[in-house]
Amino acid sequence: MIEGTALLDATPLLDFRADGIVRLIENRGWLRLSKHDQIGAAYDFVRDEILFGYNRADDIPASRVLADGYGQCNTKGTLLMALLRALGVPCRLHGFTIYKALQRGVVPEAVYPIAPPEILHSWVEVWNGGRWVELEGFILDRVFLGSLQQTFADTESLCGYGAGTDCLSAPPVEWTGGNTYIQKTGIARNLGTYDTPDRFYGEHGQQLGPLRDLVYRGIVRHWMNARVRSIRSGRVPRIPGLKRREPLRKEVANAA
Template sequence: MENYLKETKILDYTHPSIQELVERRQWKDFDTTYRIKGIYNFVRDEIKFGYNISDDIPASQILKDGYGQCNTKATLLMALLRAAGIPNRIHGFTIDKALQKGAITGIWYKLSPQNILHSWVEVLVDEQWYFLEGVILDKSYLTKLQEENSDCKTTFCGYGVYTDNFENPPIEWSLNNTFIQDKGINQDFGVFDTPDGFYVKHRQKLNKIERFVFRNIVRHIMNNNVEGIRNGKTYTNIKN
């Protein structure tokens, strides 16, 4: 159990910004279910969907950024849960890049690796593990996608989504599993106690030049695309 609660370089939950947030939101005063739900909803909706400089940055940096994707939101979610005394672990995968089409476009999409590193948080409640992948997309972003694709009720792939229930994806948590990208999974790396251990063994398939281009050019384009979609200013119909 100690392994699922320990602090690490990436899960830096004693950082003042994280401790202040946990105290201000009074999450420790709730019972286990509402504690997890409150933290989950915070990371899902108050940390916007977006692309950070790297997967392996510490939780305090993600909180400062105010945005994240699957891997970085997983880090922040784990850190906040551990700060509130909730045991958790990380499950690693790869997903097909098709689910990112629209968020990344043109030549940058063509040059991106086919398989993208992916993860979700698993939280332990009453000796049962629950999967919390539905934390990735903030509701304002997802709602805009649903409005622009109101004719789609079932399978949707693109813009950070790959689900068989696009009209009502299972993103609300109340002692259940949540998902939003799980249909894109094509490789399973298993579970790890910490993201630190996960990233020692697995990295995005980018060389030094590609990593530099992503950090300094591509992710800014992707974040602009995502923000435009969220605000209803930019949209490309990927079905055509």
């Protein structure tokens, strides 16, 4: 049983009273839906209408992610949480790290060796049907994921290009009331659950250092976004030495 309002509160990052978020919910008519359908509508919007891509930082407000129109696990998660709370659906963040091998192919090979061994990751947990449901499958938009599925049609296990799954042809990414995943098999460490992304990023910000952070924001992320657009259009760069049929965890161990 969920008690209190902590899992429904607005915060500086979960700024669901911002005009853009309020208008989105009103225009889509989501308040008239059942709770199950409200979760699905918010989930599908964040998955497919907010494209996979890299924002300037993890700890940006939901309204900024909406305005950007793209995001990755952490920023898309912040927007999904804000939408859910605006709809009266309790939710929380579950933090992790993922092996950097999961981002290979999106991270340019020239900078991949100096990327941190583990990268900050999170998914959203929503209270539905009397239990916590884990939502991670919203990270990759349908077109981007489809391009990976077409390129790697000969394998089920993939660690790279933003995906970490053992069932690439049919990953559990659709909202049906249960858990959804698309990067789960690349997880390195469990950092626990947090009522808000504000507290999570306050404790676990990605430690790049001032110089690498400046280079990431000003150069590398734009390079990564260009590669994402290329992948979405069907031009998927080859990862040197990628063994398509190797078990994923062995692949991660070899590449990390």
